[in-house]
Amino acid sequence: MIKVNNLTKVFASRGKPVRAVDxxxxxxxxxxxxxxxxxSGSGKSTFLRCLNGLEAFDDGQVIIDGVDLGDSKxxxxxxxxxxxxxxxxxxxxxxxxxxxxxxxxxxVVRKRKADExxxxxxxxxxxxxxxxxxxxxxxxxxxxxxxxxxxARALAMDPKVMLFDEPTSALDPEMVGEVLExxxxxxxxxxxxxxxxxxxxxxxxxxxxxxxxxxxxxxEDAPPAEFFTAPREPRAQTFLKQVL
Amino acid sequence: MPLKRHQxxxxxxxxxxxxxxxxxxxxxxxxxxxxxxWRWERVPQYFFYQDERAQSAPLAGVVxxxxxxxxxxxxxxxxxxxxxxAAVAVETETLKVKAGDTVAEGDEIGAxxxxxxxxxxxxxxxxxxxxxxxxxxxxxxxxVAGLCRLSPNPTLRGLAVFYIELIRGTPLLVQIFIFYFFIxxxxxxxxxxxxxxxxxxxVGAYTAEIIRAGIQSIAKGQTEAARSLGxxxxxxxxxxxxPQALKRVLPPLAGQFISLIKxxxxxxxxxxxxxxxxxxxxxxxxxATFEIWFTxxxxxxxxxxxxxxxxxxxxxxxxxxx
Numbered sequence: 001m002i003k004v005n006n007l008t009k010v011f012a013s014r015g016k017p018v019r020a021v022d023x024x025x026x027x028x029x030x031x032x033x034x035x036x037x038x039x040s041g042s043g044k045s046t047f048l049r050c051l052n053g054l055e056a057f058d059d060g061q062v063i064i065d066g067v068d069l070g071d072s073k074x075x076x077x078x079x080x081x082x083x084x085x086x087x088x089x090x091x092x093x094x095x096x097x098x099x100x101x102x103x104x105x106x107x108v109v110r111k112r113k114a115d116e117x118x119x120x121x122x123x124x125x126x127x128x129x130x131x132x133x134x135x136x137x138x139x140x141x142x143x144x145x146x147x148x149x150x151x152a153r154a155l156a157m158d159p160k161v162m163l164f165d166e167p168t169s170a171l172d173p174e175m176v177g178e179v180l181e182x183x184x185x186x187x188x189x190x191x192x193x194x195x196x197x198x199x200x201x202x203x204x205x206x207x208x209x210x211x212x213x214x215x216x217x218x219x220e221d222a223p224p225a226e227f228f229t230a231p232r233e234p235r236a237q238t239f240l241k242q243v244l
Numbered sequence: 245m246p247l248k249r250h251q252x253x254x255x256x257x258x259x260x261x262x263x264x265x266x267x268x269x270x271x272x273x274x275x276x277x278x279x280x281x282w283r284w285e286r287v288p289q290y291f292f293y294q295d296e297r298a299q300s301a302p303l304a305g306v307v308x309x310x311x312x313x314x315x316x317x318x319x320x321x322x323x324x325x326x327x328x329x330a331a332v333a334v335e336t337e338t339l340k341v342k343a344g345d346t347v348a349e350g351d352e353i354g355a356x357x358x359x360x361x362x363x364x365x366x367x368x369x370x371x372x373x374x375x376x377x378x379x380x381x382x383x384x385x386x387x388v389a390g391l392c393r394l395s396p397n398p399t400l401r402g403l404a405v406f407y408i409e410l411i412r413g414t415p416l417l418v419q420i421f422i423f424y425f426f427i428x429x430x431x432x433x434x435x436x437x438x439x440x441x442x443x444x445x446x447v448g449a450y451t452a453e454i455i456r457a458g459i460q461s462i463a464k465g466q467t468e469a470a471r472s473l474g475x476x477x478x479x480x481x482x483x484x485x486x487p488q489a490l491k492r493v494l495p496p497l498a499g500q501f502i503s504l505i506k507x508x509x510x511x512x513x514x515x516x517x518x519x520x521x522x523x524x525x526x527x528x529x530x531x532a533t534f535e536i537w538f539t540x541x542x543x544x545x546x547x548x549x550x551x552x553x554x555x556x557x558x559x560x561x562x563x564x565x566x
Contacts (some may be wrong), residue, residue, distance in 0.1 A: 081474030091469035095487050095565050104483060105473035121399075129428055137565040157473055 001161055001192045002028040002051060007060035009046055009216075019044040021057065022216030029163070031190045035203040035224070038213035039239055044196045047213065050161050051194065052083040065160055081109050084154030088166040090146040092138040092153070098125065099134040102153045110157065117156075118162040124152040128182050144175030148182055155186075162186065200243060204228055212236045275534065286532045287539055290364040290522075291373045296338070296355045301347040302330045310343050312336065319353055367522025368543050374436075374518060375505045378443035382504065383497075385444060386451025391481070393456045404452065411449035417510050419446060424514040439511035454496045458489035491562045498555035502548045509544075519543060 009021040020043040028034050034046045049055040052061055053069050053076045062069040064079055093101050102121035106112045110115045112120070125131040128148040132139075138146055147167055153160060164183065168176045180202050187193060197203065203210055203224055210227040212220040212235075219233045228244075231237050275282070282425035305323040312318075317336045322329045341353050411419070421494025423442035424435060433441070462485050470480040490497075512521035523540040527533050 052472055054472060069464065077471075077476050080472055083472070085469075085472035087465060087469060090466055091463075091465035093469070093484055093488075095491065097565075105470075105475060108479050108483060109474040139566060153473070221309050 001032075001065055002194065003028045003061075003063040004051070005061040006049055007047070007057055007062060009043075009050055009055055009057045019043075021050060023060070024218055025060075026211065026221065028192060028194055028220060030192055032208050033187045033193045033195065033206055034193075034209045034211060035198070035207035036194065036196045037198070037203060037239075042213045043047060043216040044211075044213045045165050048165050048194060048196050049178075051163055052080050052085055054085070058117070058170065076104075077109075081157050082104075082158035082160045083213045084149070084157060084162040086146045086150050086154055086162065086164045086167045088169050090138075090143070090150045090170075092146055092150055094138055097135050097137055098130070098141070098149050101138065102156050102234070105153070106156050120156055121152070124155050125149070127155075127185075128152045142175060143171045144178045147171065147175075147179045151179075151182055151186075161192045161194070161225060164193065164197065166196050166198065168197065168199055200228070212239070214239075255320070271520060280534060282535065283438075283532050284535055286530055287364075287535050290526050290530075290536070290539075292363040292365065293360055294357045294361050295360040295563055296357050298352050298355050299332050299334045301349055301351045301353055303327075304342050304349045305330075305347065307341050307343050307345045307347060317354070320488075321347060355370060363517075363522040363526055364543070365537065366517070367517055367519040368547075370517060370522075371505065371508055371519040372439055372459065372547060374443065374511065374516070375501075375508045378440045378508070379447060379501050379504050381444035382442070382447030382451055385448030386455055389448060389452035390455030390459065393452060394459060408449045408452055410448055412453075416442070416446050416507055420510055420514060435514050435516055439514055443504065443508055443511065446507070450500050451497065454493050455489065458487055458493035461492060462488050493560050494555060494562065498552060498559075501555075502551055505551065506544060514556065 004027065005025050007021055008019065009177045011018045011020050013167065020039070022043070024047060046055055050057045051064070053062075060070075062085060067074055067079055069076065069079060091098050092098075093104070096104060098117065099121055102124060103117040104113075106117040106120060110117075122131060122134065125134055128151055130145055130148050130152070133141060133145060133149075138149065141149065151167075167183070168179050172181065176199065178223065180199060183193070183195070183202070184206055195202070195207070205224075207224050210220070210224050211218050211220060212227065212231070213234065214235050220227060220231060220236050222231075227236070228240065231240055301321055303321065303323050305321045308320045308322040308329065310317050314332070314508050315335055315337075316333050317339050319332045319334065319339075319341060320329055321332065332353050333356070335357055338354040338357075341347060341351075347353065389407055390406045392400040393408065395401050395404075418444045420439065423445075424433075424438040427433065427441075428435070428438040459481075466484050466488065467480055470484045471477070475483070508518060509520040512518050512524070515521070517525070519540055523536050527536050530536065
């Protein structure tokens with residue numbers, strides 16, 4: 001579903017180039033849940049953002065469902081509608097109600113009729129357990145509720161892949177559970193997911209594979225059972241000692 | 245002693261009232277010093293006045309009868325040569341003939357009075373519509389220029405910067421003269437078009453900067469979220485960024501449009517009879533200099549306060565989603 005070959009992203013900050021993603025190759029199969037972990041600044045968010053072209057990468061190849069993102073003939077917008085993304089800070093549209101947040105892209109991008117988009121939105125809002133807030137503005141919702149709306153908004157486009165960029169990092173601890181539950185449910189339903197997170201419990205329970213990144217490189221790629229009990233890399237060992 | 249102290253507010257309000265009163269008294273003394281004779285009773289006629297139009301006999305003959313008809317009197321004139329009689333309606337108060345009088349053609353019989361709109365009202369109206377029209381076009385120009393200013397295309401960006409710097413770096417009065425005497429002559433523009441054009445270009449440059457700042461103030465995550473859903477850059481701008489940016493820049497935009505109403509007084513230099521020019525014209529005939537300028541200032545104040553109230557109301561309506 002996702003294939004990454006020799007992906008490289010260089011940030012030129014104050015004249016000093018930083019290789020945020022450094023020659024990374026990997027792939028995510030259909031229905032697979034891959035969790036990407038690593039210390040801050042290791043390039044895991046940048047890597048994830050390259051997967052839907054939010055970050056323009058400098059070198060390498062990203063192929064989503066057979067479409068090469070870097071190809072000049074590829075329309076990036078048609079790829080993006082197949083790739084849902086959930087952000088750390090939710091990024092809901094504050095001037096639109098919850099319902100409008102979920103229907104807008106369906107109408108503008110997928111050209112669905114108003115009632116079709118609304119039915120779809122209400123079904124998804126029910127699924128993430130927040131249908132009763134459909135006519136509220138996002139500012140009236142808690143962080144956990146906002147993040148669930150953001151997930152519904154991404155799902156409304158019927159994506160083939162979902163990317164999660166630290167979806168619980170900006171939440172109060174008691175709200176983390178409700179968001180992880182929704183993600184878990186998605187995983188059970190067979191959604192292909194790439195998740196950047198610090199939630200080791202989620203990684204252990206839900207992921208099929210864990211990618212450990214540091215300094216722009218994937219240092220370890222293993223099933224969670226193996227990764228959490230017997231990490232091979234010394235840097236992964238130190239990291240796990242600190243977070244667990 | 246608690247940190248939060250309760251202090252009575254009324255002495256300060258009283259002081260404010262006292263200061264304002266002192267200023268009014270000072271003004272009054274100052275005008276006494278220069279021996280100015282206030283004639284406020286002259287002002288209302290420049291808003292509305294009664295126009296007397298003399299009515300004359302259409303033909304020579306004898307006034308056969310005068311019939312009262314409300315405030316009017318209908319005067320029937322029977323011609324001497326026995327042709328068809330004629331009737332003239334005049335206001336009873338101004339009636340100058342009685343029944344049986346002989347009148348020649350063109351003799352004044354009386355007058356009709358009509359309420360007319362005075363020059364101050366006309367000038368006020370010109371100021372309002374010129375401001376409105378140039379504000380409308382200015383907003384459109386500002387929106388386009390502001391978007392161009394943020395465009396990744398260097399040509400568009402350069403043009404926008406050039407336009408904004410050119411307008412912001414020169415006085416409006418000079419721009420109006422150039423627009424009227426140079427561009428107006430070359431393109432054969434009417435003075436009103438030249439005036440509105442100059443004002444619209446002027447306000448557009450400032451609006452462009454306000455809109456640019458508003459767009460830049462919207463968090464990057466908003467654009468990213470919209471793009472990640474597959475929206476194009478244009479759709480993102482239209483549905484996500486611009487609505488939020490416009491809401492945010494409403495207060496500075498309001499200030500800009502209030503300025504525009506005041507700046508529109510400068511078009512009086514190219515002989516557009518707006519509120520300011522009307523005031524100047526009235527003064528040349530009435531010599532009520534102080535009263536007219538005070539009245540003109542008050543009228544500007546009324547218009548600008550109404551506009552700021554309207555925008556304040558709009559702002560509160562848009563605040564619903566906060």
